[in-house]
Amino acid sequence: xxxxxxxxxxYDRVRRFIPPAEWxxxxxxxxxxxxxKKKRNAVILAHNYQTPEIFHCVADIVGDSLALAxxxxxxxxxxxxxxxxxxxxxxxxxxxxxxxxxxxxMQAGCSLADSITPADIALLRxxxxxxxxxxxxNTSAAVKAASDICCTSGNxxxxxxxxxxxxxxxxxxxxxAHNIARQTDVEIIAWHGHCEVHELFTADDVRQLRxxxxxxxxxxxxxxxxxxxxxxxxxxxTAWMSDFVASKKPAQVVLLxxxxxxxxxxxxxxxxxxxxxxxxxxxxxRITLANIRAAxxxxxxxVLIDPAVAHGARLAVQRMLAI
Ligand code: SF4
Numbered sequence: 165x166x167x168x169x170x171x172x173x174x175y176d177r178v179r180r181f182i183p184p185a186e187w188x189x190x191x192x193x194x195x196x197x198x199x200x201k202k203k204r205n206a207v208i209l210a211h212n213y214q215t216p217e218i219f220h221c222v223a224d225i226v227g228d229s230l231a232l233a234x235x236x237x238x239x240x241x242x243x244x245x246x247x248x249x250x251x252x253x254x255x256x257x258x259x260x261x262x263x264x265x266x267x268x269x270m271q272a273g274c275s276l277a278d279s280i281t282p283a284d285i286a287l288l289r290x291x292x293x294x295x296x297x298x299x300x301x302n303t304s305a306a307v308k309a310a311s312d313i314c315c316t317s318g319n320x321x322x323x324x325x326x327x328x329x330x331x332x333x334x335x336x337x338x339x340x341a342h343n344i345a346r347q348t349d350v351e352i353i354a355w356h357g358h359c360e361v362h363e364l365f366t367a368d369d370v371r372q373l374r375x376x377x378x379x380x381x382x383x384x385x386x387x388x389x390x391x392x393x394x395x396x397x398x399x400x401x402t403a404w405m406s407d408f409v410a411s412k413k414p415a416q417v418v419l420l421x422x423x424x425x426x427x428x429x430x431x432x433x434x435x436x437x438x439x440x441x442x443x444x445x446x447x448x449x450r451i452t453l454a455n456i457r458a459a460x461x462x463x464x465x466x467v468l469i470d471p472a473v474a475h476g477a478r479l480a481v482q483r484m485l486a487i
Contacts, residue, residue: 171195171221178216180434181427190217193453197222200460206243208456209236209256212402213422213448214247220431222456223247228402229255229301230316234485236260245459246467249447251277253467254305258478265467268455272447276302276387279357280336285310288333292353297333298323299480300340302359305469309476311335314484317386318401320344324352326487339363343386343393361443362387365420369441370395373418377439381414385421392420409433422448 171194175187182190194217201208201224209232210223219226225235229252236244236256245266246253251274253267285297285307298320299311308314315323315334321344324332332350334341336357345352365388373380383405384396393399398408405419406429416437419426423442430438458464469477 171198174221177220177431178427180430181216187217190221190453193457194221196457197453197460200457204243204460205241206245206460207239207241208245208247209239209252211248211252211448212406212428213424213445214428214451215424215449216427216431217453218247218451218456219424219428222453226428228316228318230318230401231403232256233259233301233316233481237485239263243460243463245456247451247456248272249274249277250467251302251304254469254477255301255481257467257469258305258308258474258481261474261478264463266459266463267465267467268452268459269450270465272450274302274447275360276300276336276357277304277307280307280355282306282310284355285335288335288355292331292333295331295333295353296327296329297335298327299335300337301481301484303336305477306473307336308480309473311480312483313487314480316401316484318403319484319487320386321347323484323487324348324350337387339389339393340386342390343388343399346390359387361422361445362420363389364443365389365392365441367391367395370420373439373441377416377418380416380418380439381408381412383408383417383419383421385419388420396420405429409436424448 207224209225210219233255237259243264249272257265296312298315301314301316333353335355338354338356341352341354382396384393384399386399418439422445426438
């Protein structure tokens, strides 16, 4: 298929991140995906960690997991394709049970989601009777169903304090739990899950960055270890990082998070210099233009959730959205 002029013009947005030869290899898939979306009345939700050719050239709704969860509720399309990892597609299906939800690769998982099971939660409830379980959205639907309420990195403090209790269990991200514990009087009991991307950053990385780039603003995701967050100028979800860059317009900035995040924010802020030590998420990178196109052409892979699990998991997500 020949790329239409409108597809070629999309290149302006991403030319700083995609070499011309690579772009040529993308044009055909981008044109096909845009046509398939119309034909199937489909929309594409893309997480901030998706590559620029997906994020800027085929996605309809972009953001962090909270934004995607919220905006998925208002989607009018028949088909929602999630360019992200499996737990995000499950959350989308929970909030849109009547719609067809597709994920291009069923193996797009998450080290945090894999770190805990409903059986682990049952043991936690036995060990801590009566203590509410606040579950990060980076978990399976079955784990959400076994929990009391969900949270994201953007609203975790608000959720923990909104419960009006003295003690909560916060699962599965140990570092997020410890980072939130430093901001609140609520006692937080953590689990031992880690994000395999954010756990790699060290406080020494931050000190080196400051030495090499005096004046650089360092923004850390709260899935980073607490000593990294302590060395940073600001810690917050990917949405907060994006807002920070838009409002403060620092001369130089580093985002301690997944690599594509810097590219996607930099596309809107050419005046800001992004220093780029970053780590790739192998799960997010399973999603490509080619498998998005195949997913829309072949209606694969449909995300389905056992109705018995879906009811409890939906309640946990809806309680979060209500707060
Ligand atoms: S970046 Fe970390 S938390 Fe996000 S999907 Fe990858 S492994 Fe999971």
